[in-house]
Amino acid sequence: MNCPRVCRELRWLARFGELGPSSEPHLDHLADCAACRYEVGFDRAMVQQLRSALALRVGGITPSPDAWERILRRAQAPEPVAARLWSRSTAMLGRLRTATAVAGTGLALVLALNMEVVPVAVPSASDPAPNTPTALTTPTASFSDDQHLLVERPRLEPRPDTDEELGDESIVPEPEGLVMQLDAPVIARPEVVSDVPVAGSLVTEIRVGFRSPLSPESTFFDDTPAVMAEPIDVLPSVPEAGEPS
C-alpha cells in the first residue's frame, strides 16, 4: 500500500472518530507499518496536548460574582434614542437587502447609459497638416468653442514657399514629450517681435508648441520663417480695442 497516502487517511479518520469496519485495510497496514503507527500515535498525543493547552486557557477562571448585576443593569437601562434609531435603520436595511441591491444596480445602469464616450483621435501622417486652410476652417471637438474667432478673421492663404513644400511633413511629432498645437491664428505685438522684419500691423499665423520639460531642446519653430527662434509673448485670441482684427 502507498504508505504516505494511507497514513494521511488514517490520521484523518482517527481525528474525527471515523475509524470503523470500513477502514479495516488501513488498520491492517497500521499493524505492519511502524512509521504509520508513529504518525497516528503522534497525532493522538498532539491532540491530547492541544486539549490540555486549551483547558489551561480557561481553567479555574470564572466570571466575577457581580457580572449578573451589571448585565441586569445594562439590560434594563433605556436605550439611547440615537442607538435605537441606528439599530432600527440597520435592521430595516438588512431586511431590504435585496431591494437595496436592485436599486443600486439600477442606478449604476442609468449612470452607465447616460455616459458619453468621446473618442480621442490621434493624428496620423496621412491627415492634412493643421496649418493648411482646410485644417484651419474645419471645426474640431477640442476647439469648437473658439470657432467664432476664426470666422471674424480673413482666411489665411497657404504660403507657397513654406506650406506647400513642407506639406504633411511640416509637423513631425517627437516620440517623447508632450506637444500641444494651437491651430487658431494669433496676434503678436509689433514691439515684442521688433527684430523680425514685418510691415504694418502684424497679423500672422503662429503655431505654438508646448513641449515637455524633459525634452532636450525645442526644434519645433526652426523651419518656419514667420516664427522667430526667440520666445515670444502670445496674446489671447480676442483682439483688444483699437487693434487690427
Add this chain to the structure above:
Amino acid sequence: METKQPNDLVERMQRGDLDAFEEFFNTFKRPVYGTALAITRDPFLAEEILQDCFVKAYKVRERLDPARSPLPWLQRVTINLCYSRVSRRRTLAEPITSLITNLVVDLAARPDQVVESREVLEVLQRGIDALPSKQQTAIILYYLHGYSLAEAAEIANCHVGTMKSRLHYALKALRIRLPVERRLPVGAPVAIRVHR
C-alpha cells in the same frame, strides 16, 4: 455537547420574566465565558464580552426561537464579539497564561518530562494564537467545548466538511510548529551533515 435548559426558559424571558433571564444567564454563562477566554486570553475582556453577549440576548429575546437551544446563537455572537474586540486591541494576556501553565504542570513527573511538557504546551499556545480566526474557532469549539462536528459547524455557520477541513489545517499548522525531533516519523531518512 448541548447545555440543558428548562423548556420554557426563552418563553418566560420573552414575557419579560427577569428570574428567567437570570436562570438563562446561569445556564449558559460558563460555555460563553469559556469561548471568550479561550479566544482573547484576557479575563477582563472575556467578562466584557460575556456581558455584551447576554445584554444583546436580552434585547433581542423576541427573536429567539423557544423551540431551539440558544447556545449556538450565543456562541456565535460571542465569537463575533471576540474577534471584533481582539482585532481592535490585539493584546493577548500572555503572562497570565504562562503563569497558569507553570502552575498546572505535574511536578511529580520527571524533570525532563516537565520541561518537555511545558515546552510543548507553550508551542501549542503560541500556535493557537497564530492560527487564522476561523481555524481557531474550530479548534476551540471542537476540542475545548467538545461540540460535535455538526454542532460546531452550525455555530460557525458552515458545512460539516468545511469544519473538518478547518480542523485538519489547524492541526497541520500546529504540528509544523512542534519541535522537529518530535515530528520525524520512525524510519524516516535523516540527512546528516558531516563537518570536516
